[in-house]
Amino acid sequence: MCGIVGYIGFKDGLDVKEILLTGLEKLEYRGYDSAGICIYNDGVKIFKDEGRVAHLRQLVDMDVPSNLGIGHTRWATHGIPSQRNSHPHQCHTGRFTVVHNGVIENEIELREQYLEDYDFISDTDTEIIAALIEKFVAQGESASLAIRHVMGLLEGSYALGIMDAATPDKFYAAKNKSPLLVGVGKNFNMIGSDAMSIIKYTDEFIELHDEEFIVLSANEVAIYSILGTRVDRLSYKETLDASDTEKGVYPYYMLKEIDEQPFAIRRIVAEYFTENTYNINPEIVESLANTDRIYIVAAGTSMNAGFVGKQLFESIANIPTEVHIASEFVYNTPLISKRPLFIFLSQSGETADSRAVLVKIKKLGYKSLTITNVKGSTLSREADYTLLLYAGVEIAVASTKAYTSQIAVMAILAANEANWDAKVLKKELALIANVIESITDNKLLFKELADKYLIKRNCFYIGRHIDYYVAIEASLKLKEISYIQTEGFAAGELKHGTIALIENGTPVIAVISQENINLNTRSNIKEVKSRGAETIVISLKSLSAATDQIVIDDVFPVLAPLVTIVPTQLLAYYAALGRGLDIDKPRNLAKSVTVE
Ligand code: F6R
Secondary structure, eight states, X not given: OOEEEEEEEOSTTOOHHHHHHHHHHHTGGGOOSEEEEEEESSSEEEEEEESOHHHHHHHSOTTSOOSEEEEEEEOOSSSOSSTTTXXXXXXXXXXXXXXXXXXXXXXXHHHHHHOTTOOOSSSOSHHHHHHHHHHHHHTTOOHHHHHHHHHHHOOBOEEEEEEETTOTTOEEEEEEBSOOEEEEOSSEEEEESSGGGTTTTOSEEEEOOTTEEEEEETTEEEEEETTSXXXXXXXXXXXXXXXXXXXXXXXXXXXXXXXXXXXXXXXXHHHHBOSSSBOOOHHHHHHHHHOSEEEEXXXXXXXXXXXXXXXXXXXXXXXXXXXXXXXXXXTSOOOOOSSEEEEEEESSSOOHHHHHHHHHHHHTTOEEEEEESSTTOHHHHHSSEEEEOOOOOOOSSSOOHHHHHHHHHHXXXXXXXXXXXXXXXXXXXXXXXXXXXXXXXXXXXXHHHHHHHTTSSEEEEEESTHHHHHHHHHHHHHHHHHOOEEEEEEGGGGGGTXXXXXXXXXXXXXXXXXXXXXXXHHHHHHHHHTTTOEEEEEEEGGGOOTTOSEEEOOOOXXXXXXXXXXXXXXXXXXXXXXXXXXXXXXXXOOSSOOOO
16 A cells, blocks of 8 residues: 655666656555656656556656655545645645655644645645645754654654755655665665565665654665654665566466465475474464464454464364454454464555554553564564565465465464474475465466356355355455455355345355365255356365366365465456456555555
């Protein structure tokens, strides 16, 4: 959601406009509806509009040289996507220009208290930031003091890039709750919402903390607390390879990421096992051993992985486990056990809903573990412990390899707790990687099934036991990229109401991976078939029937979601492809949901 890049300096004759536009292209995956940049060349020049970065590229006057600029992709929160509401925004005098990621929750109060007579150009909350800085500078404050003054007034989340036309030898940044990183270069410095937007130019980064204010010039990065105290922080080397962020031969990142799942599982095996034993931070092992109840908190696909995690922790490790929707936890807070362990599952590590829960449970003094794909992300930094997924960058909005990686990591944690023989699990995960490969090698099957069946307005996934959780995730995948209204149901629940929606041609996809539910789920398939449904069955080989269209080699039943989800990812992909949709950037969605 929203992306920011900013640059000042003189890197090998590179032009700031190209750096900003390329950076914004790297941030496209986060989801956005408008884009803009401003550069300094004897005054501030702004180019912005609703639409894609490719459209912005056509608007930018590439002939104007510059060595200072900030850029932004906007995901509308205050005001419709339009040229007027696109960032950057300026104050009336044009001295201060601002890009902003986040939401200012007290914008109405600030307007009433400080800016009653101000004539706003846009509907955004961002414009008040530019206006307030201008106001405080007019009252005699320096630009730095005015920005910190405004930071102190803002409630909500912000990552800011701010240019002051009066001092084009530097620019400012600030952060609270929304992600922002500094990239340190030789003769240049940058800010970006993530490492991918910067890595092409430097691999040296400085992480920023909440309520920090940063002054960047070509040769210096100075970090201050909101009160103006200088903060010393060492930089670190980011290991992300610039080529990881390319599509390569693939038409879409989603297909590439589906295909990367076997590598991701093998990498997890390499990281979390030694030759014959588990390799997990002993403090995490101890926290799990001491807990009387796990609370998994997550959103979307990560939450769906959490449901599978619940099965794993309960059936393998015997630890009672609850799964909570992050955005509901704050209101529907459950009764907490005596020795809880909170597990935050998050691909991005930046999801604002999950972070709000982390802040809350930290105040209550509870222990937390974040399982994430992004090293140094907010949830990772703020939890007591982190386990990384090592899945490689996930760019498609629809999460695939992060889901399977989260399940694999939780399986290893549960198995270690239950003293499973590490060699056995290691071997099984290696087998699972091969089984996934055999599924992804057979893409034509999924294309044909999607072209034949997934052409209706509605669709249902059904399953029982652990297959029900796969059905929920499978339905999310299909609906979010193909826009087919899809629901995942516990197969036994259909006849309690939802079966009324089945009509001639409605696709119903069943998942069967557990012996004890095979016959019952097959009865449900017959029930919907006799009411006109077109059915597709995904089954493990030992449970399969001759008519099942998708048969997968057997794996340990408790780990079946790692393989049964893959056909559903491919079905979603080909359903969206058949409809000619923008698979990696589905409408209205953002990859990193940084507002609550
Ligand atoms: C769906 C999807 C989302 C995310 C959710 C949480 O494909 O990707 O549902 O799973 O927004 O994001 P993370 O995992 O980054 O916390």
